[in-house]
Amino acid sequence: MEQVTRKEITLKSGHRMPVLGLGTWQLTGRHAEKILSKALDIGYRHFDTAENYGNEEAVGRAIAGGDRDAVFITSKVEPRHLRKADLIEACERSLERMRTDYLDLYLVHWPSETIPEDVTMEGMATLVDRKMVRSVGLSNFNVARIRKVLSVSDVPICNNQIEYHPLRNRDDIVAFCRDQGIAVTAYSPLAQGKVFDNDVIREMARKYDKSAAQISLRWLIQMDVAVIPKAASVKHLIANYDLDDFELSPEDMDRIHRMGIETRLIDTHA
Ligand SMILES: NC(=O)c1ccc[n+]([C@@H]2O[C@H](COP(=O)([O-])OP(=O)(O)OC[C@H]3O[C@@H](n4cnc5c(N)ncnc54)[C@H](OP(=O)(O)O)[C@@H]3O)[C@@H](O)[C@H]2O)c1
Numbered sequence: 001m002e003q004v005t006r007k008e009i010t011l012k013s014g015h016r017m018p019v020l021g022l023g024t025w026q027l028t029g030r031h032a033e034k035i036l037s038k039a040l041d042i043g044y045r046h047f048d049t050a051e052n053y054g055n056e057e058a059v060g061r062a063i064a065g066g067d068r069d070a071v072f073i074t075s076k077v078e079p080r081h082l083r084k085a086d087l088i089e090a091c092e093r094s095l096e097r098m099r100t101d102y103l104d105l106y107l108v109h110w111p112s113e114t115i116p117e118d119v120t121m122e123g124m125a126t127l128v129d130r131k132m133v134r135s136v137g138l139s140n141f142n143v144a145r146i147r148k149v150l151s152v153s154d155v156p157i158c159n160n161q162i163e164y165h166p167l168r169n170r171d172d173i174v175a176f177c178r179d180q181g182i183a184v185t186a187y188s189p190l191a192q193g194k195v196f197d198n199d200v201i202r203e204m205a206r207k208y209d210k211s212a213a214q215i216s217l218r219w220l221i222q223m224d225v226a227v228i229p230k231a232a233s234v235k236h237l238i239a240n241y242d243l244d245d246f247e248l249s250p251e252d253m254d255r256i257h258r259m260g261i262e263t264r265l266i267d268t269h270a
Pocket of ligand 1: 109139140189236
């Protein structure tokens with residue numbers, strides 16, 4: 001049985017990303033800091049934030065004093081900051097807020113309709129050159145948009161972070177990313193709680209004596225997809241890290257896959 005909580009994915013940059021991370025959207029202030037500190041105690045080594053989550057300072061406080069290289073921090077830049085100079089300034093501000101010298105992964109949060117991809121990727125290459133960012137990636141990009149970025153980027157595109165959970169089939173984009181060596185991260189991996197009401201997932205939860213959340217996370221990780229469930233309580237943090245003592249059979253993996261439901265939670269305009 002594969003122990004998955006400490007598993008890492010090697011990115012095209014050569015850096016390694018822990019497959020299990022903590023999503024931090026809607027966690028703010030002292031509460032965010034406390035949850036992140038608890039997460040570190042439990043074993044989480046990967047945190048997902050963004051310049052518009054309002055919690056980069058809290059992330060910084062939670063990791064302060066620890067071994068920076070032992071944690072993997074992802075942040076994201078808003079589309080309005082995708083021109084080269086704006087991008088560099090946005091990254092500088094994120095680093096200042098987190099009081100760190102570098103980000104492990106910097107993502108374009110969602111595509112811009114107006115700023116050309118080559119302009120943005122030139123900025124990303126500069127951030128890598130200046131060692132402000134170790135790996136570069138995208139979020140909410142479809143296949144056509146990823147192709148455009150790939151055609152102009154001098155730095156490897158390491159990651160695409162997309163909405164992905166048992167209630168949303170992403171076969172096309174996941175296959176494309178896999179083909180291109182782009183790691184996939186599933187955001188909203190619990191479908192923001194909607195997986196708890198799904199009959200197939202509930203049946204499997206009973207069969208494996210695990211929760212619907214744990215079935216969903218294990219399903220994604222067994223496909224080498226990174227997951228960043230958000231948790232606002234220690235109880236949920238612990239539960240989402242408790243994934244090592246069971247393994248979904250190939251038939252059950254396939255059964256979830258075959259549900260092929262198309263529930264979209266986040267409107268990304270892309
Ligand atoms: N790139 C993007 O555009 C984008 C978009 C959306 C999200 N994200 C990232 O993905 C992360 C996760 O997505 P999300 O917050 O939308 O949804 P999610 O992780 O699918 O679901 C979070 C919800 O599930 C609950 N929950 C967590 N663990 C649970 C457990 N073990 N049992 C029962 N309930 C549990 C949480 O409750 P509590 O809060 O009470 O613990 C919360 O209500 C975000 O925090 C963010 O970092 C990125």
